[in-house]
Amino acid sequence: MEGPELWRELGQQLRVDSIRAAAVTKSGHPTSSMSAADLMAVLLAKYLRYDFDEPHNPANDHLIFSKGHASPLLYSMYKAAGAISDEELLTFRVFGSRLQGHPTPAIPWVDVATGSLGQGLPFSVGIGLAGKQLDRLPYRIWCLCGDSEMAEGSMWEAFEHAAFYGLDNLAAIIDVNKFGQRGETMHGWDLDSYANRAKAFGWHAIEIDGHDVEAIDEAFGEAAAQQGQPTVIVAHTLKGKGVKEVEDKPNWHGKALDHPEEAIAELGGERNIVVEVANPEAAEAHRFEVSGGELPTWELGEEVATRRAYGDALAALGSIRGDVVALDGEVSNSTYAEIFRDAHPDRYFEMYIAEQQMVAAAVGIQVRKWVPFASTFAAFFSRAYDFIRMAAISQADIRLCGSHAGVSIGEDGPSQMALEDLAMIRAVHGSTVLYPSDANQTAKLVAEMADREGIVYMRTTRAATPVVYGPAEEFQVGGSRVLREGDDLAIVAAGITLHESLKAAEQLAGEGIEARVIDLYSVKPVDAETLRAAAEATGGRILTVEDHWPEGGIGDAVLEVLSEGDSPARVVRLAVREMPGSGKPAELLAAAGIDAEHIAMAARSLVGAAVGSR
Amino acid sequence: MEGPELWRELGQQLRVDSIRAAAVTKSGHPTSSMSAADLMAVLLAKYLRYDFDEPHNPANDHLIFSKGHASPLLYSMYKAAGAISDEELLTFRVFGSRLQGHPTPAIPWVDVATGSLGQGLPFSVGIGLAGKQLDRLPYRIWCLCGDSEMAEGSMWEAFEHAAFYGLDNLAAIIDVNKFGQRGETMHGWDLDSYANRAKAFGWHAIEIDGHDVEAIDEAFGEAAAQQGQPTVIVAHTLKGKGVKEVEDKPNWHGKALDHPEEAIAELGGERNIVVEVANPEAAEAHRFEVSGGELPTWELGEEVATRRAYGDALAALGSIRGDVVALDGEVSNSTYAEIFRDAHPDRYFEMYIAEQQMVAAAVGIQVRKWVPFASTFAAFFSRAYDFIRMAAISQADIRLCGSHAGVSIGEDGPSQMALEDLAMIRAVHGSTVLYPSDANQTAKLVAEMADREGIVYMRTTRAATPVVYGPAEEFQVGGSRVLREGDDLAIVAAGITLHESLKAAEQLAGEGIEARVIDLYSVKPVDAETLRAAAEATGGRILTVEDHWPEGGIGDAVLEVLSEGDSPARVVRLAVREMPGSGKPAELLAAAGIDAEHIAMAARSLVGAAVGSR
Secondary structure, three states: OOHHHHHHHHHHHHHHHHHHHHHHHOOOOHHHHHOOHHHHHHHHHHHOEOOOOOOOOOOOOEEEEOOHHHHHHHHHHHHHOOOOOHHHHOOOOOOOOOOOOOOOOOOOOOOOOOOOOOOHHHHHHHHHHHHHHHHOOOOOEEEEEEOHHHHOHHHHHHHHHHHHOOOOOEEEEEEEOOEOOOOEOOOOOOHHHHHHHHHHOOOEEEEEEOOOHHHHHHHHHHHHHOOOOOEEEEEEOOOOOOOOOOOOOOOOOOOOOOOHHHHHHHOOOOOOOOOOOEOOOOOOOOOOOOOOOOOOOOOOOOEEEHHHHHHHHHHHHHHHOOOEEEEEOOOHHHHOHHHHHHHOHHHEEEOOOOHHHHHHHHHHHHHOOOEEEEEEEHHHHHHHHHHHHHHHHOOOOEEEEEEOEOHHHOOOOHHHOEOOHHHHHHOOOOOEEEOOOOHHHHHHHHHHHHOOOOEEEEEOOOOEEEOOOOOOOOOOOOOOEEEEOOOOEEEEEOOHHHHHHHHHHHHHHHOOOOEEEEEOOEEEOOOHHHHHHHHHHOOOEEEEEOOOOOOOOHHHHHHHHHHOOOOOOEEEEEOOOOOOOOOOHHHHHHHOOOOHHHHHHHHHHHHHOOOOOO | OOHHHHHHHHHHHHHHHHHHHHHHHOOOOHHHHHOOHHHHHHHHHHHOEOOOOOOOOOOOOEEEEOOHHHHHHHHHHHHHOOOOOHHHHOOOOOOOOOOOOOOOOOOOOOOOOOOOOOOHHHHHHHHHHHHHHHHOOOOOEEEEEEOHHHHOHHHHHHHHHHHHOOOOOEEEEEEEOOEOOOOEOOOOOOHHHHHHHHHHOOOEEEEEEOOOHHHHHHHHHHHHHOOOOOEEEEEEOOOOOOOOOOOOOOOOOOOOOOOHHHHHHHOOOOOOOOOOOEOOOOOOOOOOOOOOOOOOOOOOOOEEEHHHHHHHHHHHHHHHOOOEEEEEOOOHHHHOHHHHHHHOHHHEEEOOOOHHHHHHHHHHHHHOOOEEEEEEEHHHHHHHHHHHHHHHHOOOOEEEEEEOEOHHHOOOOHHHOEOOHHHHHHOOOOOEEEOOOOHHHHHHHHHHHHOOOOEEEEEOOOOEEEOOOOOOOOOOOOOOEEEEOOOOEEEEEOOHHHHHHHHHHHHHHHOOOOEEEEEOOEEEOOOHHHHHHHHHHOOOEEEEEOOOOOOOOHHHHHHHHHHOOOOOOEEEEEOOOOOOOOOOHHHHHHHOOOOHHHHHHHHHHHHHOOOOOO
16 A cells, blocks of 8 residues: 555544544543544655654654644554554553653653644744754754644744744644634634735745645645745644544544544544654764853952853853854843854844744754753743743753843833742743852853753843952852851842842941851752751841742742751741832832842841740 | 924924933933834824823723833823923933833823833733723724834734734834844834735735825824724834934944934924824713622532632623623633623633733723633643733733643643642732632632732632532632641641642541641732641641642742741641653642642651751
8 A cells, every 4th residue: 555545544544543542541632633634644654754763863854743732643643653552552641651641752752842832833943943054954844733723922933933044944734623622713714814824924835625635745745845935734624534423523622532433433443554654864963163262250359240241151152062052032232142143153043022932942952952042031031931831841951041130120110120030930840040140150150051951040130240259169050159157147149139138248247247148049959958057057047138029039949948947947038029110220129128228127137036936 | 383294393302302311311212212203293193082181081092002112202292292291201210200111000191011022912902802892982092013023923913813803993003113122123124024914914004104294194094994904004114213323223222322412403402392182082981781690609518620610600790790801712611711701792702822912901901990800721821921920010900710720630731730820920019819629719719809909810620629618608818718627737738739638637637636727728918827826836837738839839828928927837848849741630649749648648747747946
């Protein structure tokens, strides 16, 4: 069997297997799988170039299910490719199985986790950028999209960027089965509505009947041959295609079939076709030559913004390591990613004001083992929070740098002030949160970030602050620094508030109060030992100070540690508690009660307080 | 002076005043203001219908600066309208002034805070929906957009929804000055690129020279007359127009001019034109008739999912109050917002899979004093976090309901499990976070939400759980319930883990351990008194249990309270600490260590531990 006959039979097999998989736990999305079965049958049998024995083969194509809920179809493809057994297919959604409800990289052939709609295409753009500009390999990215997810703005960020960067290695396939979860989509079967939008965004668009395997074949061939622009195949399909009980019927989203046996019979019964998926031609990824060099250093007492140190350090790291890549969201002159851009233009991606696509591109780029650093104002990473959350499920190693943290940015006002970023990123599984206080520390930590797994975040400060660490000092993730000894109380701070704390401690010393000052530059993981020792030494008197809302930041990180110990502690948390406005940085720090004056005041009152009494 | 002559002079005045305002603190965005000055001059003098003495006049037009950084232009318009004095204009960005770096509703004529780009247009869609379907008034929404922000996907969510809902009361004006912050935009002066995209999305598009006041007049007239679809005016402009030093020059974004006096002279000097802005025709907003009724109740012991109770209660509330409105992100059959939709179709908005636009629409709708409730899976509110953050700056009163929280959803896997939502929303200024444990409590809290200010969030549970409160019980925001007395330790939980805690307490009682069980249904604000009393009574032995990551949720909320007291406490925090997969709810609760078995185990070990010793 070959050609159209094979494709049609394979399509039926994928439907049957999707139904069988969903029958196991009576959950999942078989009807959303059945609409795209013919499309994926032709792709698997003829177009996909993928070595299932070597998922990390650099020449492999990439298959992304942006409509991640069609996982039964994806897993049925794995079975048809001989990559998993029928027995394993029937562990779908069972506790402990890698065949989860939505695809994750727990499966070696899955590049990125999907299931939050509107993300697979932006991830695909990232892989496409890697293919064109970094790896410089001819692999293709095939991305299966749902029609419902076209309502997500992130899809249009992806359309915009894919066209702008001329990603002819990318083909998006929209499975227009007309139904979302609770009813019809906005556009139903109006294929033109999708094709016209895509064309306006600079894509090549093809409309087909998604159950006509010859038309599918032709469209994929056209997509593969396309030069200079990405292709979208807009396919008219039937949800639940092939089974009368569910075909083109509403209210069958996310449900196993009531009568799987009859449905399988209607589809012609079980099949066990195994297709020979073509291996890609062997090829090596491009590697960038580097000139080497050292991380930058600064002299004690110099006034340098940590955001500036980030840019300098990242550019230097790019000269030391050829795998480092940078992206920025149209603010590279503020985050100082522009220093990297100017030094290493081939490894820099301007992502314009599209933070979701920026984070997604970083995730896509790390799929191919590059080491991306993405930057914008810290406040604007809140735009991409769902992408950051999903990146953790993707087991992605990405580095994010957010500048302009807190009220200390001054006149621009609250819309530009990150006051929730520490909370937001701390609550991401396996994340790292760094908040350096001076330039030398920043540079050392930027280098550490490159080798760290997971979501690694650095918060930088707008204002120039004095260098307090010598150029030779080393800093590890998970550490802290005691910058001043003292046993009357401990002040825990980082970034801008560390400098205020040092000033306060100086003032307090003149009054006979000896404050220990701890630079908690690693907010997660946190240096529990140093914090516990401080509580022990000070009779439990701890003062935390942060340019952040009171929830989820440095204060909570300290509380979490101390709650696990046996010593009573009285933790007073200074943080931003009222909505700030515009003003000079010093005025705003004072108004928020987190400047040296207020720290000293809180310290005096804490030292006077009894701790652990009843 | 009138007509074109007036408009041209007024345009120059707006430029001069923008330069003067930015000169005060030598910060702000005069060049971004100057490009749009002619557009806004014509709007103010001829088209805007706005009673500055009565900002809450229901018939007023709405003027939204999606490019919020052009605030000098907006404030200069207020001066030209006679709403503020020249003296006040010159407090721009000064500490304590309401004329902040970016507009906020600290100013009575500002509906929504902008400054995070890509948000003003989605907010405008919300106001447009209110005008068409709720208020049923002919006011218009004029939204000034930057070209750079067109890269944000949220703009295209707005384009999609505005066209779908036929918002001919909405006109977007794109100020295509070609420059972003750090250089050229993707499309430069290719006006077609914007117009073609807009047309493909179903808008009427007009391209003009944005400095030709007659062309502007004609375009606004055309927009105002447009029927059945929204209009976008794509205007070719020059950044810094009129001042040689900065006109059409890069690197002048966000900077005050170096030589303001010379620039003002070049523009023809200061002017003091005050235009008579037209008042709208008096009109009353539509009000919905209601049938009245009661909130639903359930019998003790019934098994009901709190998400279902949310839907029932919201529908009932809609019958009691005509101002309640619901929105949902294409999952109304999961969140049960569909019960409201079926009962009150005129007050329901289907927002499809566009969470940013959904939250923005809620913000826009509350501008007109309606009471919106927006729902989706709790995990997917992470998509709209920047909008939620900005809604707090907008002083918006919106209610969000996130269903499908935590690992207890089961087979769908981690992409659908909210495990960071409590952290995310707790870290929003002035927010309220509710997490009810049973159906009667849910209903009472839904009614409370309607009268609560700020960002009010409710987390609901997928699974049916037993009703533990009688139908007559009352619940306030900020409260808690002690469901079982005991002095050996206190278990603090909410939602799904409350039920596991009750089971554990039963088990422990059989072993002679008396556990106090606290239902912390109000996670923010939190019932500090009850928590402190529990610490006091149990010798500081507190066990928190939550279906959430360890950071930022119930555990941290409890720690924050206890850290402020004088009693030592040892808080053990059970939470989800490993990335979950698929499985049955019970399997996943057990794997996460937050089921009854694990709670009992942790309780035993806590009771055996010494607290507060050294």
